Amino acid sequence: MAAEPDSAEPDSTGSVAAREPLLLEAVLSVGTDLELRTTLQHLVDAAARLTDARYGALGVIDPDRTGGPRLTELFTTGMDADTRAAIGQLPCGDAGLLGVLLRDPRPLRIDDLATDPRSCGIPAGHPPMHSFIGVPVLVRDEVFGDLYLTEKRRGPFTPEDERLVRILAAQAGIAIGNALLFEAARQRERWIEGAAAVTTALLSGTVDDDPLMVVAEQARRLAHASAGVILQPTEEGGMEIVTASTHEDPAALIGTTIAPGSPVLEQLLGGEPVFVDDSATDPRMTTPVRAAFGPSLLLPLQSGGRLIGTLALPRTRGARGYTQEERQLAGQFASQAALALVLADTRQRRERLAVFEDRDRIARDLHDLVVQRLFATGMMLESTRRRARAAEVGSAIGLAVDELESTVQEVRTAIFALQQPPADAPTSLRGRVLKEAAGAAAVLGVTPSTQFIGAVEHRVPEPVAEQLLTTLRRALAATSRRPHVAHIRVTVDADTALPDGRDAVRLTVHDDGDEDGGVGGDEGGGESGGADGTTVTSQWPL
Template sequence: MHDEGRTAPGLTRLLDAVLGVGTDLELRGTLQHIVDSATEVTGARYGALGVLDTDRTRIVELCTAGLDDEARERIGRLPDGHTGLLGALVREPRPLLVADIAADVRSTGFPPGHPPMRSFVGVPVRVDAAVFGNLYVTDKQDRSPFTTDDLALLRVLAAQAGIAIGNARLYESAVQRERWIEGAAAVTTALLDGTTGSDALMTVADKARFLAGAAAGIVLQPTARGGMEIVAAATGPGDDAADFLGTQIAPGSAVLEQLLGGEPVFVQDSASDPRMTTPVRSRFGPSMLLPLQSGGKLIGTLALPRRPGAAPYTGVERLLASQFASQAALAMVMADSRDARERLAVFEDRDRIARDLHDLVVQRLFATEMMLESTRRRTVAADMDELLGRAVDELDSTIQEVRTAIFALQQPPADAPTTVRGKVLRETAGAAALLGFAPSVHFEGAVDSLVVPPVDKQLVAALRGALAAAHRRPSVTSVEVRIDATATLPDGRQGVRMTVTGDGERDSGGDETATDGDGTRTTTVTWQSPF
């Protein structure tokens, strides 16, 4: 028969605890309130609530009561639930009442700095029929042993705690979901507002790091050799993002194969997981690697590693982060499409300007030149002949410059080449659009290493002018460009010589023109400069 004098106050305290345990919607606050209520209901000196991992094999978080910061610091690392009475309750989640901890065979003692404890009561806390963690109390304030009444009070409190934790988790999930949705919307808005490619990757990395509570947000993209390389990294205080850039995942690794298959990778500990092969893995603990894919195509990977010893990602966090990655990938593809459309519009506009220049300006200038040339031939005054000659030359020079501008406007939409060979090939490729055929190009010698600034710019400018001159010659059907970096110039110095040869009739200028045996007229333009 229970002692009514002791039980009635306990029931009163239990009622107060039950009424108050669900008042805090924050999960962390709810857990702490449960521990405080447990010690108050049972009159215990110390209390704790150990939260288990998703596999329910170890304690990943421990909320305590009765221990101040100094006491916790003396204890050092808190128990993980693998040994002792806490481990027994993890392995067998059922109520446990121990009158003397030291005498129990399951006890493994206390670490140095741990306060002495004698009696123990522990019960599992279930949320939706699954064990969420275990609630413990030790040592009564009045030093009396715990009774079955205390165990019953704690079981009732644990049942109510399960309901309160479930509600708090629902609330936390809703808040988390709202934050991730807002984050995905912010990323989408930023990417579609004109963010450049590198800034877009940094936007995704930084926002994901903040939302996930990760130590870093990292974006990897496929390499030409089949691996992946870190191209953007956002870190918190104390870390330098530059340390991660350029780090690669080798082709054929287990993580990469899973990502290429469109599957996310979840890691409990980056430093010890054999699937993780990058040099930076030792700096992190729990991690998520999420594929950035759209339309079945993998465009990158979003990695969100946490600090060593940090809490693993929950199922809700994994789901929300995966949804964020999918939304971010779609936004990145849309941003790329927008950039491509804008570039296409620019090139179309440039092509239209080039056509207008050719069809209107050049033709009118050419017609004016012909009129002046005709007038010049009919006049007999020497001073007038000289004046008209200069006007014709000026018009011819203007036509050359306009045609050179036309070639520049009609360059293909590609990244600007950096080598001399690349620049020459780009100019000839652009000329092919107007000539109707591709000029043949020949190189002699180490052109890229010998032809240095400012000679390279002078060569390209001369090439543009020669190609423009070739285009205006009637009936032109072939053009040959020869770049010789081993040439000996007339003054004996070594230099580069460019020769542009084409058929068709000569229209004006100082080109050398010859007539072949078959009647074909060829025109050769030579440009040369010392290195």
């Protein structure tokens, strides 16, 4: 290492005074932009012009990395795209002269790299380099990175070159500090806006997406991650990816499980954040998809002591690691998102409760007012029919009584449908039959009337219910192919019996369309057609 002179000496490029305009121009060019990456590139370009160096580079250090600092980014000048592609992966700074500067951040000037024993690890395809200057760049008395200059065009680097580069690096440290403050403010603003957008979307109820997907998608964009995934605890004691937002196929991630006993699982279930430098090599990571990712954040989605899950934000292998600022901002986002998820879930529950209460009221009104009045009217007509002397009058009244009974049954079916959860798939046989009928209405253009006789819920076992629903779908599909259908009636009778005396359930589907083909039944039954329409009957033993 060349000794540092007490004062500047002239060299082949001119005196210090002659190069002061170049230095001033370099300092001004570095401080012209508040965008961090642009500022760093200006610094490399200005240092190369100032010293007449063919190549220049600025390595940014990650001071938070476990195991010591290393280079996370390298800004270069003098190399075209083909040269950089021939070199391949940029150095991390663990070995060679780059490693020396990382471990001992003091200016370093070498006349010939080829003869220095500390120089090693030059990759194939790297252009030949001999003269070298390395100077640390300090920001607020902390090493931000190292500035490297090589291959001076006219002879080796001089003490004056080193002095000028040190002055430029000192002035650049101020510009970089300002750019860092601006970047931190802009980054914080972006995360705050993202968290506010998630909260607004979840609480306003204006999005149709899964709330977890809204959180994962927004977090992935804010963190510049390759994926945003949410894991939730499993019954077996592990954690499973239930939501994934990624540029690739999310199906490759959804369903991935962290098995019980994983070193990282105890922290995740305990609501602790986990920071990973490289998912592919970290022994704590055990999932099969870890090989595709590098730096990762695993953040608890926790509010009021309730653990909703874990938000994971992995970046691709070789990508820049997360800074301390990014970790803090992502953690704050996760906390606010968890609170929004809890509040959104509470809002949805209240809305559903309001729907239940309203439907309950309607069902009560139907039962208390409509059904009772219809029943009373039917009783009056039945009494009148018994007193009527003319057979025609009695027959007409009998038909009216039958229609009233059918209407009462349909109103009761409507009451039952109102009592079902509006957003849940029905689990009872009644509910499933009503769902099939409602679904067929969209195709048929006619809403089938539905009647249940007997204790359908308690008497019909699940295997028989599945057969009944399959036959119902086939019968409704056949009805859709018949012309001139204006009325459809579906009857499920659990109070019938087979010819051999066994208890049975019978399905009858009748429509008033023209006859067209046949749909067979089970355990006796079939289809009949005529002037009054088509009737399909099927029955099964109980």
